[in-house]
Amino acid sequence: MFETYLPVFLMLGVATLVATLMFTLTSLLGPKKPTPEKMIPYEAGSNTTGARHLRLSVKFYLTAILFVVFDIEAVFLYPWASLFRELGWFGFLEMLLFLTILGVTLVYAWKKGALEWEK
Amino acid sequence: MSSSTLLFCVCAFFALAGAVGTVSARRPLRAAMALLAHIVALAGLYLTLHAQLLAAIQLLVYAGAIVVLFVFVIMLIGPASETSGSGRAGMVRMTSLVLMGMVTVTIAFAIVDTDPAAPRLPAGYGDVEGVGGALYTQGLVPFEIISITLLVAIIGAVAVARGKTAVEKQIEAKEKARAEVEARLGEGAAPAPAE
């Protein structure tokens, strides 16, 4: 198992190295002349007003939950798809039921307006 | 030291470091990142157990979805989430110490009870074909129940997101009142925004 995944770990190491190298280069070689004006958030030239945080739409949360649900669905679909010919009609009906229930989920979210982004 | 022991040690170290970081970080987003490190290390631990499909799913679902969900929630709540916990820190600490001791004792007993000879793994153990074959033929009922569980999750999320809290209702009422005042002030001079 370790031998199979050894190249993956190597790749991870190289990727980390590339990213951190690029990152340290700029902080080592770049100039450092901070001024108070430079250190305020850039908001197209005007000063920041109001609270530090925006009130974000709860729609984003709904999207995240929908994402988790359908991601899990995809996880179950992948092994099934690679075994599809072996499982035959039995596997097809099995997945049909699974997908139907998830289709109901999507339709429910749709009808409840969870997918509407126009305000 | 064999290669899989090395893998275990590295992953265990990062898993523990991530776990400690998750608990001790004061800013919630940093805690989430420590959790991410913990989850990735956990996937490595699954590899030492020859469960490669589970390792991939661990990354896909937990690192790619659950942590993302946490990050979303932290971003939605904003700085409000950065306040320290309740005043009963001592009590919480005591309880967690006791629980930790209990878990340690349980695991110690389990280790003592385990037969040190490693069992022979069946062919296809932990890979896509093995796990998939078992899941789609023997694990039919749990598999179908999962879809219903997911449906329930969505129903719950929609209910949470659509329900308005008392504060939100207050804000809405205030905004409505202000809009009315503005409309009255702007009468004649400028047409009220049609909405």
Add this chain to the structure above:
Amino acid sequence: MSTGAILLASALKILFIVLVVVGAFAPLLVWVDRRQSAMIQDRVGPHRAGFTLPKDVVKGFDALRLPLLGGSLFAGLLIAVSFAGLFVMGFAGFEDLGGATAKDLYRFALAMLVFGLLLRAGYAVHSNIVEAGGKITLFGVLHPAADAMKMIWKEDFVPARADKLLHALAPVITLIPALVSFAVIPFADVLYLDYWDQVLPVAAEGAAEAVALVGDAVPMQVASLNVGILFIFAVAGTGVIGAAIGGYASDNKFSLMGGMRAASQMVSYEVALGLTIVPCFMMYDSLRLEDMALWQAQNAWGIFLPPLTLAFLLYFTAATAETKRVPFDLPEGESELVGGYLTEYSGLKFGIFFTGEYVEMVAFSALAAVLFFGGWDVPWLYANGFDLPGTWAFTVPLTDWVVSDKIAVTHWVVIALQVGSTLFKIIAFLFLQMMIRWSLPRFRYDQIMSLCWKGLLPIALVNILLTGILILLFD
């Protein structure tokens, strides 16, 4: 193979990937992007970075121009002369002309052709240099390099109240998954080390048994994993976190909004992306990318199988959205969000985000090539050489050289051609994405979300069931 050999081979493959993807593709894509935008907006594009040669050197170049042109013309004359000689030999029936056989004349003509073309190209290069007054810009390719240099020496500053650790972590988290996902992409068929300089002995068509190949086999991918494509999605999924925490840690409302939009869009299209390609696995019967490429090499490219054609269209849309390219570049929409989650990034930190985006583009293009366009498959190229359509053969006049529909090719050349094929397909997809960039206007955010959840996702689910029925009925 021993662990050391595996380690060495993996290191070489990783080096190849990093050099090609980060070293070549990313800067070239930046260049193409900027050249196109400059052309469309009718302004000077990335052309100004270059170096100027001294006057004397330019004079030297100028003096060399005429001899080069003369040389190429002379080579052309020699080709004409050798063909005239061949005609004389053919009609008069001579075996040789002054000791030169027909084979010699053919070889000489071919050598002169290559030589003459090189001289002609040299003439063109010299003329361009002289006409530009000795300034070498190489079509502006030097500009991305100059930009990278500039980025390294830029000040890297962070808003005072930002979370510095997370701010620094975000670009790193974006780049690492994009690079690591290349680990399972196959660039060619398996290389048999013991046969590298011979034609691979494979079983003739209709033979009862395959020829057993001995010795070490090196897969032309960094890691051949059982979980295959799941690995790519498992790793790529964590890239979302980079955009999200980059936006949050910047302490800037534009960044926060941009980060939230980016993350939301990416997770939505990640789901769509994951579901659109499920029909491929059903068709190819595997999650391993090398198996998928092999299946397509033996049967047919996925794009020619109807359910997969639809899957490809869905996949390409979702992949464009996932990389946040125009027309899906809402998170960076400069007219509304300044720079989105990139607003507070400068220097190479910004550069890492940028590189990550292009690396992701290359990764999705490579995935498209493997899933739908046969991966490393070259039409009519088999493990032991070309087998062109039809059965034909002819002899080159005056020689015993035979050209037929079957051309034996050495093993390492086959592998090299396959690597070239993969890279060519990747470049074709990148080109397509570049063309789209300036052809389509930006979507509205609600349109993006509905396209994903109400369009791609249901169609992908139906396509899965449709593919299932088709396979069960006709297979």
